[in-house]
Amino acid sequence: MIRFSNANVTYPNGVSAMKDLDLQIDDGEFVVIVGLSGAGKSTLIRAINGLVPLTSGELEVNGHEVHDLSSSGMRELRSDIGMIFQGFNLVDRTTVLKNVLMGRLHKVSTWRTLIGKYPQADIDIAARALARVEIIEKTYTRASDLSGGQRQRVGIARALAQEPSILLADEPVASLDPPTSHVVMRYLQQISRDLGITTIVNLHFLDLATAYADRIIGLRDGALVFDGPGSECDETVFESIYGRSLTADDTMAKQAAL
Structure with a gap:
Protein backbone atom coordinates (compact mmCIF):
# COMPACT_ATOMS: atom_id res chain seq x y z
CA MET A 1 0.00 0.00 0.00
CA ILE A 2 1.06 3.57 -0.74
CA ARG A 3 -0.37 6.39 1.35
CA PHE A 4 0.31 10.13 1.13
CA SER A 5 -0.99 12.17 4.06
CA ASN A 6 -1.03 15.97 3.79
CA ALA A 7 2.12 15.63 1.68
CA ASN A 8 3.95 18.63 0.25
CA VAL A 9 7.02 19.05 -1.95
CA THR A 10 8.56 22.46 -2.53
CA TYR A 11 11.75 22.59 -4.57
CA PRO A 12 14.67 24.90 -3.66
CA ASN A 13 13.65 27.30 -6.46
CA GLY A 14 10.30 27.80 -4.70
CA ASP A 26 -3.86 -0.15 -2.70
CA ASP A 27 -1.94 -3.31 -3.54
CA GLY A 28 -2.33 -4.47 -7.13
CA GLU A 29 -3.97 -1.32 -8.51
CA PHE A 30 -3.18 -0.12 -12.04
CA VAL A 31 -3.17 3.67 -11.78
CA VAL A 32 -2.49 6.30 -14.44
CA ILE A 33 -1.56 9.85 -13.43
CA VAL A 34 -2.43 12.64 -15.87
CA GLY A 35 -1.81 16.35 -15.93
CA LEU A 36 0.03 19.05 -17.83
CA SER A 37 3.80 19.30 -17.78
CA GLY A 38 4.73 20.66 -14.36
CA ALA A 39 1.56 19.36 -12.71
CA GLY A 40 3.58 17.18 -10.31
CA LYS A 41 3.31 13.76 -11.99
CA SER A 42 7.02 12.93 -11.88
CA THR A 43 7.34 14.39 -8.39
CA LEU A 44 4.66 12.02 -7.11
CA ILE A 45 6.31 8.96 -8.66
CA ARG A 46 9.80 9.91 -7.52
CA ALA A 47 8.59 10.57 -4.00
CA ILE A 48 7.42 6.96 -3.78
CA ASN A 49 10.92 5.57 -4.27
CA GLY A 50 12.55 8.28 -2.19
CA LEU A 51 14.22 10.18 -5.02
CA VAL A 52 12.25 13.32 -4.08
CA PRO A 53 11.83 13.88 -0.33
CA LEU A 54 8.69 15.43 1.08
CA THR A 55 8.98 18.95 2.44
CA SER A 56 6.23 18.16 4.92
CA GLY A 57 3.56 15.56 5.54
CA GLU A 58 3.87 11.77 5.50
CA LEU A 59 4.39 9.02 2.96
CA GLU A 60 4.01 5.34 3.78
CA VAL A 61 5.12 2.69 1.28
CA ASN A 62 4.68 -1.00 2.05
CA GLY A 63 4.43 -0.30 5.76
CA HIS A 64 7.50 1.96 5.89
CA GLU A 65 7.46 5.68 6.68
CA VAL A 66 9.75 6.81 3.88
CA HIS A 67 11.14 9.89 5.69
CA ASP A 68 12.24 7.70 8.63
CA LEU A 69 14.25 5.20 6.58
CA SER A 70 17.99 4.85 7.02
CA SER A 71 20.28 4.54 4.00
CA SER A 72 20.06 0.75 4.16
CA GLY A 73 16.30 0.94 4.64
CA MET A 74 15.99 3.16 1.57
CA ARG A 75 18.05 0.70 -0.50
CA GLU A 76 15.77 -2.11 0.64
CA LEU A 77 12.67 -0.09 -0.26
CA ARG A 78 14.03 0.72 -3.73
CA SER A 79 14.88 -2.91 -4.37
CA ASP A 80 11.14 -3.61 -4.10
CA ILE A 81 10.20 -0.84 -6.55
CA GLY A 82 10.83 -1.30 -10.27
CA MET A 83 11.34 1.88 -12.32
CA ILE A 84 10.63 2.25 -16.04
CA PHE A 85 11.99 5.37 -17.74
CA GLN A 86 10.98 7.48 -20.71
CA GLY A 87 14.54 7.28 -22.07
CA PHE A 88 14.88 3.51 -21.45
CA ASN A 89 18.21 3.88 -19.52
CA LEU A 90 19.81 0.82 -21.10
CA VAL A 91 23.53 0.15 -21.45
CA ASP A 92 23.80 0.13 -25.23
CA LEU A 105 22.03 -6.35 -8.61
CA HIS A 106 20.44 -6.02 -5.18
CA LYS A 107 20.38 -9.82 -4.81
CA VAL A 108 23.78 -10.74 -6.26
CA SER A 109 27.17 -10.39 -4.58
CA THR A 110 29.41 -7.61 -5.87
CA TRP A 111 32.17 -9.93 -7.11
CA ARG A 112 29.70 -11.79 -9.33
CA THR A 113 28.45 -8.57 -10.92
CA LEU A 114 32.00 -7.34 -11.53
CA ILE A 115 32.95 -10.42 -13.54
CA GLY A 116 29.48 -10.96 -14.99
CA LYS A 117 29.02 -14.38 -13.40
CA TYR A 118 25.40 -14.38 -12.31
CA PRO A 119 23.86 -17.43 -10.61
CA GLN A 120 21.72 -19.56 -12.91
CA ALA A 121 18.65 -18.80 -10.78
CA ASP A 122 19.02 -15.10 -11.58
CA ILE A 123 19.54 -15.80 -15.28
CA ASP A 124 16.33 -17.84 -15.22
CA ILE A 125 14.46 -14.92 -13.60
CA ALA A 126 15.78 -12.57 -16.31
CA ALA A 127 14.73 -15.01 -19.04
CA ARG A 128 11.21 -15.27 -17.64
CA ALA A 129 10.96 -11.48 -17.55
CA LEU A 130 12.02 -11.29 -21.21
CA ALA A 131 9.53 -13.99 -22.13
CA ARG A 132 6.71 -12.07 -20.44
CA VAL A 133 7.30 -9.09 -22.73
CA GLU A 134 7.85 -11.41 -25.70
CA ILE A 135 11.38 -10.42 -26.56
CA ILE A 136 13.37 -13.45 -25.46
CA GLU A 137 14.66 -13.98 -29.00
CA LYS A 138 16.75 -10.81 -28.48
CA THR A 139 18.47 -12.16 -25.35
CA TYR A 140 22.01 -11.92 -26.77
CA THR A 141 21.44 -8.89 -29.01
CA ARG A 142 23.23 -5.66 -28.17
CA ALA A 143 20.82 -3.11 -26.76
CA SER A 144 22.03 -0.56 -29.32
CA ASP A 145 20.57 -2.72 -32.11
CA LEU A 146 16.99 -2.60 -30.80
CA SER A 147 14.09 -0.39 -31.88
CA GLY A 148 12.55 2.05 -29.42
CA GLY A 149 9.66 -0.27 -28.60
CA GLN A 150 12.02 -3.21 -28.07
CA ARG A 151 14.21 -1.09 -25.81
CA GLN A 152 11.24 -0.17 -23.65
CA ARG A 153 10.21 -3.83 -23.40
CA VAL A 154 13.73 -4.59 -22.16
CA GLY A 155 13.31 -1.77 -19.64
CA ILE A 156 10.10 -3.40 -18.40
CA ALA A 157 11.82 -6.79 -18.20
CA ARG A 158 14.69 -5.28 -16.19
CA ALA A 159 12.19 -3.83 -13.70
CA LEU A 160 10.36 -7.18 -13.53
CA ALA A 161 13.63 -9.00 -12.82
CA GLN A 162 13.75 -7.17 -9.49
CA GLU A 163 10.61 -9.13 -8.53
CA PRO A 164 9.08 -5.87 -7.24
CA SER A 165 5.79 -5.29 -5.51
CA ILE A 166 5.50 -1.83 -7.13
CA LEU A 167 6.22 -0.68 -10.70
CA LEU A 168 6.64 3.02 -11.48
CA ALA A 169 6.63 4.14 -15.13
CA ASP A 170 7.49 7.77 -15.84
CA GLU A 171 6.11 8.70 -19.30
CA PRO A 172 7.07 5.26 -20.70
CA VAL A 173 5.58 5.87 -24.17
CA ALA A 174 6.53 9.51 -24.72
CA SER A 175 9.11 8.64 -27.40
CA LEU A 176 7.17 5.81 -29.07
CA ASP A 177 4.79 5.72 -32.02
CA PRO A 178 1.07 5.02 -31.38
CA PRO A 179 1.00 1.26 -32.19
CA THR A 180 4.09 0.62 -30.07
CA SER A 181 2.68 2.74 -27.25
CA HIS A 182 -0.40 0.52 -27.10
CA VAL A 183 1.81 -2.58 -27.01
CA VAL A 184 3.80 -1.21 -24.06
CA MET A 185 0.64 -0.19 -22.18
CA ARG A 186 -0.90 -3.64 -22.72
CA TYR A 187 2.21 -5.28 -21.25
CA LEU A 188 2.10 -3.04 -18.20
CA GLN A 189 -1.61 -3.63 -17.70
CA GLN A 190 -1.28 -7.41 -18.07
CA ILE A 191 1.71 -7.57 -15.73
CA SER A 192 -0.24 -5.73 -13.06
CA ARG A 193 -3.23 -8.03 -13.44
CA ASP A 194 -1.33 -11.32 -13.73
CA LEU A 195 1.27 -10.72 -11.02
CA GLY A 196 -0.67 -8.41 -8.71
CA ILE A 197 2.00 -5.71 -8.95
CA THR A 198 0.91 -2.20 -8.01
CA THR A 199 1.60 -0.18 -11.17
CA ILE A 200 1.63 3.61 -11.45
CA VAL A 201 2.10 5.19 -14.87
CA ASN A 202 2.52 8.85 -15.77
CA LEU A 203 0.94 9.68 -19.13
CA HIS A 204 0.24 12.75 -21.19
CA PHE A 205 -1.99 11.09 -23.78
CA LEU A 206 -5.53 11.02 -22.45
CA ASP A 207 -6.90 8.32 -24.77
CA LEU A 208 -4.23 5.92 -23.55
CA ALA A 209 -5.12 6.74 -19.95
CA THR A 210 -8.81 5.94 -20.39
CA ALA A 211 -8.07 2.83 -22.48
CA TYR A 212 -5.87 1.14 -19.89
CA ALA A 213 -6.24 2.66 -16.42
CA ASP A 214 -8.34 1.07 -13.71
CA ARG A 215 -8.05 4.38 -11.88
CA ILE A 216 -7.03 7.83 -13.05
CA ILE A 217 -5.48 10.46 -10.81
CA GLY A 218 -5.53 14.02 -12.14
CA LEU A 219 -2.99 16.58 -10.94
CA ARG A 220 -3.00 20.31 -11.56
CA ASP A 221 -0.31 22.63 -10.21
CA GLY A 222 0.72 19.99 -7.67
CA ALA A 223 -2.78 19.42 -6.30
CA LEU A 224 -5.11 16.45 -6.65
CA VAL A 225 -8.11 17.51 -8.74
CA PHE A 226 -9.53 14.14 -9.84
CA ASP A 227 -9.48 10.59 -8.54
CA GLY A 228 -11.76 8.01 -10.10
CA PRO A 229 -12.19 5.13 -12.55
CA GLY A 230 -11.04 5.56 -16.11
CA SER A 231 -14.60 4.93 -17.30
CA GLU A 232 -15.71 8.20 -15.70
CA CYS A 233 -13.16 10.33 -17.52
CA ASP A 234 -14.63 12.17 -20.47
CA GLU A 235 -13.51 15.33 -22.22
CA THR A 236 -15.18 17.54 -19.62
CA VAL A 237 -13.28 15.85 -16.78
CA PHE A 238 -9.98 16.18 -18.59
CA GLU A 239 -10.63 19.85 -19.30
CA SER A 240 -11.16 20.38 -15.58
CA ILE A 241 -7.83 18.65 -14.88
CA TYR A 242 -5.94 20.60 -17.54
CA GLY A 243 -7.70 23.89 -16.95
CA ARG A 244 -8.19 24.43 -20.68
CA SER A 245 -9.78 22.90 -23.76
CA LEU A 246 -8.13 19.78 -25.11
CA THR A 247 -5.85 19.96 -28.14
CA ALA A 248 -4.53 17.44 -30.65
CA ASP A 249 -1.37 17.13 -28.56
CA ASP A 250 -3.38 15.68 -25.66
CA THR A 251 -4.49 12.51 -27.44
CA MET A 252 -2.36 10.03 -29.29
CA ALA A 253 -5.03 9.29 -31.89
CA LYS A 254 -5.43 12.93 -32.91
CA GLN A 255 -1.69 13.51 -32.96
CA ALA A 256 -1.15 10.44 -35.16
CA ALA A 257 -3.75 11.72 -37.63
CA LEU A 258 -1.90 15.01 -38.18
Whole structure:
Protein backbone atom coordinates (compact mmCIF):
# COMPACT_ATOMS: atom_id res chain seq x y z
CA MET A 1 0.00 0.00 0.00
CA ILE A 2 1.06 3.57 -0.74
CA ARG A 3 -0.37 6.39 1.35
CA PHE A 4 0.31 10.13 1.13
CA SER A 5 -0.99 12.17 4.06
CA ASN A 6 -1.03 15.97 3.79
CA ALA A 7 2.12 15.63 1.68
CA ASN A 8 3.95 18.63 0.25
CA VAL A 9 7.02 19.05 -1.95
CA THR A 10 8.56 22.46 -2.53
CA TYR A 11 11.75 22.59 -4.57
CA PRO A 12 14.67 24.90 -3.66
CA ASN A 13 13.65 27.30 -6.46
CA GLY A 14 10.30 27.80 -4.70
CA VAL A 15 8.19 25.70 -7.05
CA SER A 16 5.46 23.85 -5.15
CA ALA A 17 5.16 20.50 -6.95
CA MET A 18 2.93 18.72 -4.42
CA LYS A 19 0.29 20.44 -2.34
CA ASP A 20 -1.46 18.88 0.65
CA LEU A 21 -1.78 15.52 -1.10
CA ASP A 22 -3.97 12.90 0.55
CA LEU A 23 -3.91 9.76 -1.56
CA GLN A 24 -3.98 6.01 -1.03
CA ILE A 25 -3.08 3.42 -3.67
CA ASP A 26 -3.86 -0.15 -2.70
CA ASP A 27 -1.94 -3.31 -3.54
CA GLY A 28 -2.33 -4.47 -7.13
CA GLU A 29 -3.97 -1.32 -8.51
CA PHE A 30 -3.18 -0.12 -12.04
CA VAL A 31 -3.17 3.67 -11.78
CA VAL A 32 -2.49 6.30 -14.44
CA ILE A 33 -1.56 9.85 -13.43
CA VAL A 34 -2.43 12.64 -15.87
CA GLY A 35 -1.81 16.35 -15.93
CA LEU A 36 0.03 19.05 -17.83
CA SER A 37 3.80 19.30 -17.78
CA GLY A 38 4.73 20.66 -14.36
CA ALA A 39 1.56 19.36 -12.71
CA GLY A 40 3.58 17.18 -10.31
CA LYS A 41 3.31 13.76 -11.99
CA SER A 42 7.02 12.93 -11.88
CA THR A 43 7.34 14.39 -8.39
CA LEU A 44 4.66 12.02 -7.11
CA ILE A 45 6.31 8.96 -8.66
CA ARG A 46 9.80 9.91 -7.52
CA ALA A 47 8.59 10.57 -4.00
CA ILE A 48 7.42 6.96 -3.78
CA ASN A 49 10.92 5.57 -4.27
CA GLY A 50 12.55 8.28 -2.19
CA LEU A 51 14.22 10.18 -5.02
CA VAL A 52 12.25 13.32 -4.08
CA PRO A 53 11.83 13.88 -0.33
CA LEU A 54 8.69 15.43 1.08
CA THR A 55 8.98 18.95 2.44
CA SER A 56 6.23 18.16 4.92
CA GLY A 57 3.56 15.56 5.54
CA GLU A 58 3.87 11.77 5.50
CA LEU A 59 4.39 9.02 2.96
CA GLU A 60 4.01 5.34 3.78
CA VAL A 61 5.12 2.69 1.28
CA ASN A 62 4.68 -1.00 2.05
CA GLY A 63 4.43 -0.30 5.76
CA HIS A 64 7.50 1.96 5.89
CA GLU A 65 7.46 5.68 6.68
CA VAL A 66 9.75 6.81 3.88
CA HIS A 67 11.14 9.89 5.69
CA ASP A 68 12.24 7.70 8.63
CA LEU A 69 14.25 5.20 6.58
CA SER A 70 17.99 4.85 7.02
CA SER A 71 20.28 4.54 4.00
CA SER A 72 20.06 0.75 4.16
CA GLY A 73 16.30 0.94 4.64
CA MET A 74 15.99 3.16 1.57
CA ARG A 75 18.05 0.70 -0.50
CA GLU A 76 15.77 -2.11 0.64
CA LEU A 77 12.67 -0.09 -0.26
CA ARG A 78 14.03 0.72 -3.73
CA SER A 79 14.88 -2.91 -4.37
CA ASP A 80 11.14 -3.61 -4.10
CA ILE A 81 10.20 -0.84 -6.55
CA GLY A 82 10.83 -1.30 -10.27
CA MET A 83 11.34 1.88 -12.32
CA ILE A 84 10.63 2.25 -16.04
CA PHE A 85 11.99 5.37 -17.74
CA GLN A 86 10.98 7.48 -20.71
CA GLY A 87 14.54 7.28 -22.07
CA PHE A 88 14.88 3.51 -21.45
CA ASN A 89 18.21 3.88 -19.52
CA LEU A 90 19.81 0.82 -21.10
CA VAL A 91 23.53 0.15 -21.45
CA ASP A 92 23.80 0.13 -25.23
CA ARG A 93 27.16 -1.62 -25.52
CA THR A 94 26.04 -4.78 -23.75
CA THR A 95 23.43 -7.47 -24.38
CA VAL A 96 19.75 -7.49 -23.60
CA LEU A 97 20.28 -10.24 -21.03
CA LYS A 98 22.95 -8.29 -19.15
CA ASN A 99 20.71 -5.22 -19.12
CA VAL A 100 17.87 -7.23 -17.57
CA LEU A 101 20.23 -8.85 -15.07
CA MET A 102 20.95 -5.36 -13.72
CA GLY A 103 17.56 -5.71 -12.08
CA ARG A 104 19.12 -8.44 -9.93
CA LEU A 105 22.03 -6.35 -8.61
CA HIS A 106 20.44 -6.02 -5.18
CA LYS A 107 20.38 -9.82 -4.81
CA VAL A 108 23.78 -10.74 -6.26
CA SER A 109 27.17 -10.39 -4.58
CA THR A 110 29.41 -7.61 -5.87
CA TRP A 111 32.17 -9.93 -7.11
CA ARG A 112 29.70 -11.79 -9.33
CA THR A 113 28.45 -8.57 -10.92
CA LEU A 114 32.00 -7.34 -11.53
CA ILE A 115 32.95 -10.42 -13.54
CA GLY A 116 29.48 -10.96 -14.99
CA LYS A 117 29.02 -14.38 -13.40
CA TYR A 118 25.40 -14.38 -12.31
CA PRO A 119 23.86 -17.43 -10.61
CA GLN A 120 21.72 -19.56 -12.91
CA ALA A 121 18.65 -18.80 -10.78
CA ASP A 122 19.02 -15.10 -11.58
CA ILE A 123 19.54 -15.80 -15.28
CA ASP A 124 16.33 -17.84 -15.22
CA ILE A 125 14.46 -14.92 -13.60
CA ALA A 126 15.78 -12.57 -16.31
CA ALA A 127 14.73 -15.01 -19.04
CA ARG A 128 11.21 -15.27 -17.64
CA ALA A 129 10.96 -11.48 -17.55
CA LEU A 130 12.02 -11.29 -21.21
CA ALA A 131 9.53 -13.99 -22.13
CA ARG A 132 6.71 -12.07 -20.44
CA VAL A 133 7.30 -9.09 -22.73
CA GLU A 134 7.85 -11.41 -25.70
CA ILE A 135 11.38 -10.42 -26.56
CA ILE A 136 13.37 -13.45 -25.46
CA GLU A 137 14.66 -13.98 -29.00
CA LYS A 138 16.75 -10.81 -28.48
CA THR A 139 18.47 -12.16 -25.35
CA TYR A 140 22.01 -11.92 -26.77
CA THR A 141 21.44 -8.89 -29.01
CA ARG A 142 23.23 -5.66 -28.17
CA ALA A 143 20.82 -3.11 -26.76
CA SER A 144 22.03 -0.56 -29.32
CA ASP A 145 20.57 -2.72 -32.11
CA LEU A 146 16.99 -2.60 -30.80
CA SER A 147 14.09 -0.39 -31.88
CA GLY A 148 12.55 2.05 -29.42
CA GLY A 149 9.66 -0.27 -28.60
CA GLN A 150 12.02 -3.21 -28.07
CA ARG A 151 14.21 -1.09 -25.81
CA GLN A 152 11.24 -0.17 -23.65
CA ARG A 153 10.21 -3.83 -23.40
CA VAL A 154 13.73 -4.59 -22.16
CA GLY A 155 13.31 -1.77 -19.64
CA ILE A 156 10.10 -3.40 -18.40
CA ALA A 157 11.82 -6.79 -18.20
CA ARG A 158 14.69 -5.28 -16.19
CA ALA A 159 12.19 -3.83 -13.70
CA LEU A 160 10.36 -7.18 -13.53
CA ALA A 161 13.63 -9.00 -12.82
CA GLN A 162 13.75 -7.17 -9.49
CA GLU A 163 10.61 -9.13 -8.53
CA PRO A 164 9.08 -5.87 -7.24
CA SER A 165 5.79 -5.29 -5.51
CA ILE A 166 5.50 -1.83 -7.13
CA LEU A 167 6.22 -0.68 -10.70
CA LEU A 168 6.64 3.02 -11.48
CA ALA A 169 6.63 4.14 -15.13
CA ASP A 170 7.49 7.77 -15.84
CA GLU A 171 6.11 8.70 -19.30
CA PRO A 172 7.07 5.26 -20.70
CA VAL A 173 5.58 5.87 -24.17
CA ALA A 174 6.53 9.51 -24.72
CA SER A 175 9.11 8.64 -27.40
CA LEU A 176 7.17 5.81 -29.07
CA ASP A 177 4.79 5.72 -32.02
CA PRO A 178 1.07 5.02 -31.38
CA PRO A 179 1.00 1.26 -32.19
CA THR A 180 4.09 0.62 -30.07
CA SER A 181 2.68 2.74 -27.25
CA HIS A 182 -0.40 0.52 -27.10
CA VAL A 183 1.81 -2.58 -27.01
CA VAL A 184 3.80 -1.21 -24.06
CA MET A 185 0.64 -0.19 -22.18
CA ARG A 186 -0.90 -3.64 -22.72
CA TYR A 187 2.21 -5.28 -21.25
CA LEU A 188 2.10 -3.04 -18.20
CA GLN A 189 -1.61 -3.63 -17.70
CA GLN A 190 -1.28 -7.41 -18.07
CA ILE A 191 1.71 -7.57 -15.73
CA SER A 192 -0.24 -5.73 -13.06
CA ARG A 193 -3.23 -8.03 -13.44
CA ASP A 194 -1.33 -11.32 -13.73
CA LEU A 195 1.27 -10.72 -11.02
CA GLY A 196 -0.67 -8.41 -8.71
CA ILE A 197 2.00 -5.71 -8.95
CA THR A 198 0.91 -2.20 -8.01
CA THR A 199 1.60 -0.18 -11.17
CA ILE A 200 1.63 3.61 -11.45
CA VAL A 201 2.10 5.19 -14.87
CA ASN A 202 2.52 8.85 -15.77
CA LEU A 203 0.94 9.68 -19.13
CA HIS A 204 0.24 12.75 -21.19
CA PHE A 205 -1.99 11.09 -23.78
CA LEU A 206 -5.53 11.02 -22.45
CA ASP A 207 -6.90 8.32 -24.77
CA LEU A 208 -4.23 5.92 -23.55
CA ALA A 209 -5.12 6.74 -19.95
CA THR A 210 -8.81 5.94 -20.39
CA ALA A 211 -8.07 2.83 -22.48
CA TYR A 212 -5.87 1.14 -19.89
CA ALA A 213 -6.24 2.66 -16.42
CA ASP A 214 -8.34 1.07 -13.71
CA ARG A 215 -8.05 4.38 -11.88
CA ILE A 216 -7.03 7.83 -13.05
CA ILE A 217 -5.48 10.46 -10.81
CA GLY A 218 -5.53 14.02 -12.14
CA LEU A 219 -2.99 16.58 -10.94
CA ARG A 220 -3.00 20.31 -11.56
CA ASP A 221 -0.31 22.63 -10.21
CA GLY A 222 0.72 19.99 -7.67
CA ALA A 223 -2.78 19.42 -6.30
CA LEU A 224 -5.11 16.45 -6.65
CA VAL A 225 -8.11 17.51 -8.74
CA PHE A 226 -9.53 14.14 -9.84
CA ASP A 227 -9.48 10.59 -8.54
CA GLY A 228 -11.76 8.01 -10.10
CA PRO A 229 -12.19 5.13 -12.55
CA GLY A 230 -11.04 5.56 -16.11
CA SER A 231 -14.60 4.93 -17.30
CA GLU A 232 -15.71 8.20 -15.70
CA CYS A 233 -13.16 10.33 -17.52
CA ASP A 234 -14.63 12.17 -20.47
CA GLU A 235 -13.51 15.33 -22.22
CA THR A 236 -15.18 17.54 -19.62
CA VAL A 237 -13.28 15.85 -16.78
CA PHE A 238 -9.98 16.18 -18.59
CA GLU A 239 -10.63 19.85 -19.30
CA SER A 240 -11.16 20.38 -15.58
CA ILE A 241 -7.83 18.65 -14.88
CA TYR A 242 -5.94 20.60 -17.54
CA GLY A 243 -7.70 23.89 -16.95
CA ARG A 244 -8.19 24.43 -20.68
CA SER A 245 -9.78 22.90 -23.76
CA LEU A 246 -8.13 19.78 -25.11
CA THR A 247 -5.85 19.96 -28.14
CA ALA A 248 -4.53 17.44 -30.65
CA ASP A 249 -1.37 17.13 -28.56
CA ASP A 250 -3.38 15.68 -25.66
CA THR A 251 -4.49 12.51 -27.44
CA MET A 252 -2.36 10.03 -29.29
CA ALA A 253 -5.03 9.29 -31.89
CA LYS A 254 -5.43 12.93 -32.91
CA GLN A 255 -1.69 13.51 -32.96
CA ALA A 256 -1.15 10.44 -35.16
CA ALA A 257 -3.75 11.72 -37.63
CA LEU A 258 -1.90 15.01 -38.18
